[in-house]
Amino acid sequence: MSVGGCTLAPMTTVTIDALRPELDGDLLLPDDDGWEEASRPWNASVQQRPVAVVRARTVADVVATVRFAARAGVPVTVQPRGHGATKAIDGCILVRTGELDExxxxxxxxxxxxxxxxxxxxxxxxxxxxxxxxxxxxxxxxxxxxxxxxxxxxxxxxxxxxxxxxxxxxxxxxxxxxxxxxxxxxxxxxxxxxxxxxxxxxxxxxxxxxxxxAPELYGGRLVLPGELTAAAFRTFVEVTRTAPEAFTTWVTAMTFPPAPQLPEEIRGRSFVFVDAVHLGSPEEAEALLAPFRALGPVLRETVRPLQPSDLGTISEEPEEPPVGITSVNTASSLTHVDEAFVDTVLARVGAGAPLGYAQIRHLGGALRRGRVEDGAGLRVEPEYSFWAMGMAPSPAHVQAAEDAAAELRDAVAPWSTTGSTLTFHREGAPLTDVFxxxxxxxxxxxxxxxxxxxxxxxxxxxxxx
Ligand SMILES: Cc1cc2nc3c(=O)[nH]c(=O)nc-3n(C[C@H](O)[C@H](O)[C@H](O)COP(=O)(O)OP(=O)(O)OC[C@H]3O[C@@H](n4cnc5c(N)ncnc54)[C@H](O)[C@@H]3O)c2cc1C
The missing domain is CATH 3.30.465.10 (Uridine Diphospho-n-acetylenolpyruvylglucosamine Reductase; domain 3)
Structure with a gap:
């Protein structure tokens, strides 16, 4: 029998239950209390169907699970959180590693x-x-x-x-x-x-x-009004043409959905975010940010000297998955960006469109010098990456967002190329898109x-x- 690509020997819950006494950690089967939570990934819009979940407490738990799985002919998969949730693991024993926390x-x-x-x-x-x-x-x-x-x-x-x-x-x-x-x-x-x-x-x-x-780190987020989105994207195109490798910037167009649970000051409104990190002095960084500041009023900012722990907060991304909202994404690697690219994207993303979020990240620099001989994922050729997202509040909106994402992917094809990392790989696309x-x-x-x-x-x- 084959489930989700996993080849299974005839298997019953009773058979897998035999693993339970071999573990320090928990084994959960579909009828157990807590199954729903244990098997659900971070990205809950993907309905994963593993046959069992092992919450490993020790390395010995992992050893016992792999040996059991090899004997039983059931594949093992590992997923600490499931940002990368996938149907590819259906039918597998899912190992959660959250307690391997050294x-x-x-x-x-x-x-x-x-x-x-x-x-x-x-x-x-x-x-x-x-x-x-x-x-x-x-x-x-x-x-x-x-x-x-x-x-x-x-x-x-x-x-x-x-x-x-x-x-x-x-x-x-x-x-x-x-x-x-x-x-x-x-x-x-x-x-x-x-x-x-x-x-x-x-x-x-x-x-x-x-x-x-990294003796000196400086950066953060500038929030500009939505009216400045096109100007900020064009400024990003200019600044990143010559920015030093020590300076990384991302630009993001964001229209919040008109959802009643959002605070009034952002509900249904559009903004553009300029996020930056500089490995160097505040003066050098501010000189590179000056063209963005010159565009108009900065509504809010977090730009300042940074500690490493600040790096995870710059983009203000949710640490818990949004409830009741399905996110639909499309990602592309780009050879370059120019005004025509900006126009192509902004004509399709924003207020009233199924996609409310578009981000360009500047890559290049050391990524282009990485050697494939030294590691499978060390070389990334494209100069930019692009990511767009729709937040669909209901199943009816999901199809519209998926259609819009597919249309946008086609529209940016003239700038698109292969080469990326697996962390941004679209499920089902060929691996030669990455390597x-x-x-x-x-x-x-x-x-x-x-x-x-x-x-x-x-x-x-x-x-x-
Ligand atoms: C909001 C958000 C922001 C992100 N930002 C970035 C970013 O800036 N840069 C970037 O590169 N990526 C980014 N990602 C992608 C992220 O790096 C991937 O989703 C990645 O897979 C890690 O997610 P996770 O911790 O939930 O891993 P999971 O989804 O839980 O695991 C992913 C896969 O890794 C493998 N795996 C996990 N643990 C082990 C293990 N111990 N041994 C062997 N294999 C294992 C398995 O194949 C598993 O399917 C982002 C994702 C989200 C949702």
């Missing part, structure tokens, strides 16, 4: 050891005052390990490369249930795959990463070597689903 920082060695359940917010907070930083993304609730396994695009990627580039070692439970340390000495090929190739190769229980130096073809082939070879029986399954299976 975290230690060695300031002198400039390294950190991070357990599989630790969110970026905790890692960043531990770095405040150290002069060191970690390559987290925009949301502190995203878990560090899957982000690093998925490449990871951060505020600092233009200066330091993808998140995966700092991954120096991983403690894993492999597909046979063996506990192993993977580093450049023990298994360089597997380390290469873990550096951005995703969660298909081993269950990672902890990673060691290098921590780049060069030779890297996809090498990932498939590694998968066949380390997991020939397909015991482990990620949200982006390298051998297809």
């Amino acid at each position: 975290l230690s920082v060695d300031v002198e060695a400039r390294t950190a050891r991070i357990g599989a359940g630790v969110p970026w917010g905790r890692v960043l907070a531990a770095l405040d005052g150290t002069g060191l930083v970690a390559p987290s993304g925009s949301n502190p609730s995203v878990t560090a390990v899957p982000y690093l396994l998925g490449g990871g695009l951060s505020w600092l990627s233009r200066a330091f490369g993808t998140g995966a580039s700092v991954l120096r070692a991983a403690d894993v439970v492999d597909a046979t249930g063996e506990v192993r340390r993977v580093d450049a000495g023990t298994d360089p090929d597997l380390l290469w795959a873990l550096r951005g190739g995703g969660g298909d190769f081993a269950v990672v229980t902890a990673v060691e990463i290098d921590l780049p130096e 060069p073809a030779e890297a996809v082939r090498r990932l498939q070879e590694v998968k066949r070597r380390v997991d020939p029986d397909g015991v482990l399954r990620s949200n982006h299976p390298v051998l297809g689903g």
